[in-house]
């Protein structure tokens with residue numbers, strides 16, 4: 001991968017890490033098999049995790065949260081489905097568990113320590129070194145060793161629609177009409193509805 005592009009992804013995400021590397025590899029499969037970067041909503045990505053990998057996917061494929069062609073299904077799996085609207089061709093890219101390396105290696109043990117805040121300065125820098133090395137190893141691994149790719153046909157989710165906004169009768173803030181709740185004849189936004197609704 002070109003160094004400049006890698007730097008751009010890294011600055012979008014904030015750092016280079018194994019998750020980001022995995023996302024880069026998954027996104028490259030999508031670009032190859034499903035289609036180029038989406039300017040609009042040509043491709044929809046359905047991601048089953050909200051971890052680091054998703055930032056690389058957004059950046060490289062153009063399937064973004066803001067455009068509505070990135071859908072998060074909170075299953076906690078490193079699996080990414082890409083659907084092309086023109087012909088419903090889709091692939092699901094599933095990360096193989098062993099793609100992350102040995103679950104009991106020094107890197108993972110240090111990761112736990114760093115997260116718990118109990119790592120020494122030395123351990124922290126050792127971790128950082130190993131973290132980046134692992135990311136680079138993932139970037140250099142052949143995609144077929146990292147993922148199981150299933151090709152299929154599927155109906156893409158409906159396109160993101162532009163909805164009219166309605167002003168909430170309680171807080172005065174405008175909200176998309178599909179998110180407005182009726183209560184006692186008044187139009188309420190979700191937070192106000194949840195505050196007022198008797199439990």
Ligand SMILES: [Zn+2]
Pocket residue numbers: 013015016017019020052
């Ligand atoms: Zn990360």
Ligand SMILES: [Zn+2]
Pocket residue numbers: 168169170171172173188189190191192193
């Ligand atoms: Zn409100």
